Amino acid sequence: MQMRKLTPAEEKLLQNFVTDVYGPVYFIHSLPEFIIPPINSKVSRKDTSWRLNILESLMDGDLDITEYLPKHSIPMEKAIEKAKKFHEKWVERFGHSSIAEQHLLHLCVEDVSRLLSGDIELMNRRPAFIEWSQRYQKPTREKVVIPPELEKDPILKEKFLRVWNRTYDAYEKLVRILTEYLKASEEKKEGETEEKFLDRIEKIAFEDARYALILATKTSFAVALNALDLQDIVRKLFAHPTEEAKILGKRIVEQGEKIAPSTLRHLKPSIYQIKVNERLKELAEHLIDTNVQDSSEDVVLLDYSGKGTENTPVDIVVQHILFTYSGKDFENVKKIVKKISEEEKERVIKIAVEDIGEFDHLIDAFKSVRFKFQLKISEANWHQLLRHRTIIFDWAEPTVENGFVIPPNVKKAGAEEILVEAIKASEDLFYELKDKMPEISAYAVTNAHKRLVVMNADLWAFDHFANLRCTNEAQWDIRETAFKMLDMIRNVAPQLAFFMARRRRA
Incomplete structure (x- = not known):
């Protein structure tokens, strides 16, 4: 995310409200809660650091700065030491871990891979995330995470960069072709200015062109969570198979110690966390016949109450x-x-x-009834679906082996070959990585590739999901999936479906 060099005065001001003025990981603190959501919301549609948004709010009159500047003279080191002693007494000695649940934190992570950001959102269901959006913004060529593991193999690293550049070239071509196609095929809405029309079709072009990008593409996210859930996520980052995750875990701890001294304890992953995934993967490979023919359907109703x-x-x-x-x-x-x-x-x-x-x-x-679906959906679709925190998911790892999705506009614009060539280049890289460095092969999967997911939702949660995702404003891919699931519920229980997707009718 874009972060400019600050003036000394800006640095001094910002140091009162963030734990790191320039690093990619930091916590926001000492601001009123009501201002943080608007600051966060700008980022999904604006490629600037949260810190610049904070400065903008502080310096443009949104907030009275003097009201929130610290008024004490206690050195930070002394304050941290006092806090540690307090927590050691009440949290460690007396076991009041609920204190950590009361400690609300606002974490910002910039320039992390799309692969890792999705995994983090699935590590704990309780935190609230907001993410930099590929639907509304165009990533630049330098927005790619090169897995640190590739430093051990310069030739493979060079190939990784070639594939990134090839998929990014395809992305840029698709944006240009789709923009011209949409200019000619889309009609202006009533009262829409030329500028707003061009802005709208540009966003549609971004939305469909991104299917060419790989999961190594950088993104950024902010998350509101308590200290106990942060501990849980950090442990899982340290148990994650990628070096990127472990580096991020260390950075979070370094920054968290500045404002959550001694509540960030017990961060070492257990033997169970480290070994369970590999053990079960080996067992599944032994027990499941790889020659079994999978369903060709993208949406299957597996079970229901x-x-x-x-x-x-x-x-x-x-x-x-x-x-x-x-x-x-x-x-x-x-x-x-x-x-x-x-x-x-x-x-x-x-x-x-x-x-x-x-x-x-x-x-x-309505929570008493559940519906369980198997979905075979694009990574672009999945990255939206996983944000529905009240739904339970089981998910397979990213792969290129389930086929891929071609956006309808790409077909209509005659640009299918451009996307397919990018996808094939990513697949060649995926298989080579899977053979030599399997722990990082998923970085090469594109947004177009399909992932297998089991979605288990009670009717209350599904109603909320359908109400959001069956509207014209919803992205076409997840909207199609939502309507397919809604139709399946309607087939087995029409009395429980007639009131759903009401927002699209409003």
């Missing part, structure tokens, strides 16, 4: 609604639901969602 039993998904939701609002024993409620008509059950559902708006959530009784 009530499947193969006397209770349908509708029965289960109605049982939980009536239990909640009658206060009667659950087994008695089940017997009553068994006796009432399908029309009466449907009436219960309709009353439970009556007047529900586009920004409303379902009542908790």
